[in-house]
Amino acid sequence: MSLTPPGSSRPTRRAVLGGAAAATFALAATAAGAGTATAHTRPGRPESSVRPAWPAEFALPDGFRPEGIAIGGGPYAYMGSLADGSVRRADLRTGESRTVLAGATGGAATGLKLDRDGLLYISGGLSASIRVLDTRTNRLTATYRPSTAGFVNDVILYGDRAWFTNSHAPVIYTVPRGHGGGGDVREVPLGGDWEQGPAGTISANGIETTPDGRALIVVNSPAGKLFRVDPRTGHATVITLRGADGVVNGDGLLRVGRTLYVVQNRLNVITVFDLDPRARTATLRRSITDPRFDVPTTAARLGDRLYLVNARFTTPPTPETTYNAVAVELR
Template identity: 60%
Template structure:
């Protein structure tokens, strides 16, 4: 997809630090956002070479997007499409999944580095780094905030990791059991959200495309039956609104929408969301009546010159 709007005037170098210049970039396309205020952009750019994957939005109209290139965090004002680098990265770091807590702390997955970081969403300051696993044979992918912990998935190991939300507590490793069968040499656990009752987690297994309810006390995983769909292959980010579950199927360029039963034991297909602007969307976040998705462009060259965008579609 060729982009015609202006690019942020900063460099984003693979494996290197991102410059601190906060020159703004203006998004393109307009639509009413929740019926409030002037028209808001439905697409906005990220720095060239950013390599985005995760996106999170809190109660205010700001999106936070991580970089696989060097672990930096970019913040965009959804009302204008203008943004800038909030947190500089460093060589060897990655930012995969991320979630914003009510206290303005960002919990960030560290990919193959086996880490989770907390970053101040107001100042960009690094608060803490947690070493969850060894740096080989693991991939810390996505995160959900649930109870007193932030729970992280590991795509290469059958375990979740619970990081305390607050000053006290230790990291908890939770092996997955029950229906879970770890497959070798593929992406297993990926996106994660809470169940509608707020007690457990729902995890998507990208290969072969299954959903599981995970008891966060025991680690027991129970496969969720799919009705109206054969699978959720290439499932990446998850988003839940009430009993509606949105599954981002990245390389299929589609968001599949399921309705969960009361016990989150069955997910029934309701509809699919597609858009010509999708270019391997990885994750989604909600603000008012929109889904904001980041285009990871996994099938395109991942170079310092590669362009990236995030787009908005109706919820």
């Protein structure tokens, strides 16, 4: 997510950094579907279509300030609040939603990813926290506090860990996945071609995996660039864009096979790229726009639809400000 206007400068498993990490990551990422690119009616049961009668737009509570969205079993979508860190679950068949995690003063819920075991990994924004919610009991199972302060922005599930971007510092965080995960948050500094903006501004934003399951993809919002990041070393390499000058205001990323969807929030567009298997190049395929877009930040897929939340960053947030989620067809 981005709060700055366009053009502004705004016990541990050894497999994480060990020599066998790449193979472990690739196999586990393939088995896990590389994050939440494929939705499920319940763990392991893919949902292939959305019925036309399901709403393509539904309201969220006034003042909610949605930022992240994840889709899992049910079919349900989970949406996080930038205002207080609360999380709501919406039934996509009806659009009705309810709170499953209460908010708190100073809290935030930005990026969300739902694992097949029902655990929801939550980025904490300026609260600089990482939380794990068991969606089957609606209880927090873990809370992490990285030592490097910043803005914990987005998350992807990769290998046996969850990986998070920090928009205010050149570092990515990683915590264990699973109910018995435990352990501490680990930090991997970003290097190589990475471009960090001035202190206190948004740089790293959305995060995904490469098609070959061997690396991460991170978007740098103000630079308008995509980077391929080695999770073992943090070495970042610029991904060559073909047919596009850049992805300024790039926010949420979603990969489905070799197709990468980049949500460019304040531009009100989803830019669609074809990736090569290693994500060294990204070739522009098309752009998706919709008059209902009002600064969408992140996207999640169910069948032939992408669901997005409208963060409305260009509208002053008040307790009475209205918010919603919308869906667009991929066909």
